[in-house]
Amino acid sequence: MSLKFYGGVNEIGGNKILVDNKDSSNSDNKNISSLFLDFGMSFSKAGDYFSEFLQPRKLNGIMDFVELGLLPKIKGIYREDYLKHCGLESSKEPSVDGVLLSHAHMDHCAYIHHLRGDIPIFMRKESEIILSVLEETGKSSFGEIMNLKKSFHYVPKKRGEGYKKLTGKEAKVERNIVSIDPYSPFDINGFKVTSIPVDHSLPGSSAYFLENDDEAIVYSGDIRFHGRNKSFSDKFVTESYKFNPTIMLCEGTRINENGKGNEEDIETKAVNLIKDYNGLIFVNYPIRDLDRLITFYNVAKYTDRILAINSKQAYMLKLLEDEKSIENDKYPKLSDSNIVVYFPRKKQGLISGEHYVCYDGDWKTLDSCDLELKSDYDIWEREFLEGDNVINYTDLQEEPQNIF
Numbered sequence: 367m368s369l370k371f372y373g374g375v376n377e378i379g380g381n382k383i384l385v386d387n388k389d390s391s392n393s394d395n396k397n398i399s400s401l402f403l404d405f406g407m408s409f410s411k412a413g414d415y416f417s418e419f420l421q422p423r424k425l426n427g428i429m430d431f432v433e434l435g436l437l438p439k440i441k442g443i444y445r446e447d448y449l450k451h452c453g454l455e456s457s458k459e460p461s462v463d464g465v466l467l468s469h470a471h472m473d474h475c476a477y478i479h480h481l482r483g484d485i486p487i488f489m490r491k492e493s494e495i496i497l498s499v500l501e502e503t504g505k506s507s508f509g510e511i512m513n514l515k516k517s518f519h520y521v522p523k524k525r526g527e528g529y530k531k532l533t534g535k536e537a538k539v540e541r542n543i544v545s546i547d548p549y550s551p552f553d554i555n556g557f558k559v560t561s562i563p564v565d566h567s568l569p570g571s572s573a574y575f576l577e578n579d580d581e582a583i584v585y586s587g588d589i590r591f592h593g594r595n596k597s598f599s600d601k602f603v604t605e606s607y608k609f610n611p612t613i614m615l616c617e618g619t620r621i622n623e624n625g626k627g628n629e630e631d632i633e634t635k636a637v638n639l640i641k642d643y644n645g646l647i648f649v650n651y652p653i654r655d656l657d658r659l660i661t662f663y664n665v666a667k668y669t670d671r672i673l674a675i676n677s678k679q680a681y682m683l684k685l686l687e688d689e690k691s692i693e694n695d696k697y698p699k700l701s702d703s704n705i706v707v708y709f710p711r712k713k714q715g716l717i718s719g720e721h722y723v724c725y726d727g728d729w730k731t732l733d734s735c736d737l738e739l740k741s742d743y744d745i746w747e748r749e750f751l752e753g754d755n756v757i758n759y760t761d762l763q764e765e766p767q768n769i770f
Contacts, residue, residue: 379473492570
């Protein structure tokens with residue numbers, strides 16, 4: 367067995383670790399199987415070349431990324447459309463047997479976008495939900511993780527002569543996403559693999575045990591011991607000791623630091639900060655950090671306020687609530703009286719009766735014509751507009767002391 371590191375060493379994130387399982391009985395020492403542990407973006411390396419207004423060119427496929435050392439030069443792993451657009455050959459079969467995704471942070475999963483669709487991507491159900499929400503609600507040029515869309519494809523027009531660009535559902539290709547369950551071993555072409563839950567700042571974070579006849583590897587992914595799921599990480603340590611690994615791959619961002627508090631401490635501090643304040647309060651945190659959502663949800667209850675979340679987080683909570691195969695009782699429900707969904711004005715500003723549109727020759731507000739508010743919002747947002755727990759800017763103006 368051999369390990370090759372294409373990211374994640376002496377940097378935060380960017381993990382791309384190739385595990386090759388050799389056939390020792392073969393004189394050519396030929397690979398019989400290989401796996402990637404994560405396939406993420408290196409923020410530090412990408413930051414050396416790109417900024418908000420200077421991004422990689424999609425027209426160059428993977429070539430900008432390879433030329434700048436952001437993607438490794440490996441045959442048989444990249445998507446056909448990007449390769450052939452640049453005059454490069456695509457292999458008939460993938461050269462790796464899969465990617466084990468530890469969690470849904472971009473520094474561990476973003477460059478899956480560039481991989482061919484028939485490479486299996488193994489992940490927990492929570493990661494599937496998070497990545498599906500980000501893909502459906504985002505606008506990234508390189509965000510095709512759960513599905514890829516064929517680029518540089520043209521098809522005959524249905525009417526008339528000529529060709530049109532392939533778009534929409536016709537261009538969509540579902541990736542080979544494989545759902546995995548914690549502590550349920552599975553086999554990948556000679557590897558026995560087990561997913562082990564660990565505590566991190568988003569649901570579905572997983573460490574992995576890999577073993578064959580020669581080696582036993584522990585890969586921690588990103589791990590912490592101060593979150594609401596500290597017991598996951600504690601159990602991971604116990605199980606790792608029993609596993610008796612020959613190789614240990616462990617995140618070490620703060621490995622020399624002592625603990626300085628936990629989520630409960632943040633909760634207590636936030637309550638003390640705002641309990642006597644009578645105005646509107648804003649907090650900012652990643653929508654994927656549902657532990658932090660629980661923290662501020664509790665803070666809102668303790669201070670007699672209502673927590674307002676945005677539509678993307680509401681969508682994520684709904685999908686988690688609908689998924690029966692995972693433990694979701696710890697997260698707030700959209701039906702809870704202490705939670706509302708905030709919708710800002712979009713496009714034509716139809717969310718309030720203060721703005722007018724020219725309707726059949728007359729200038730009218732939304733309340734006085736039969737235009738639909740839904741037309742201002744994306745399809746995934748529209749079901750929330752019909753709920754009783756929706757607020758907008760007028761509600762914030764009227765009762766700022768009640769909203770968090």
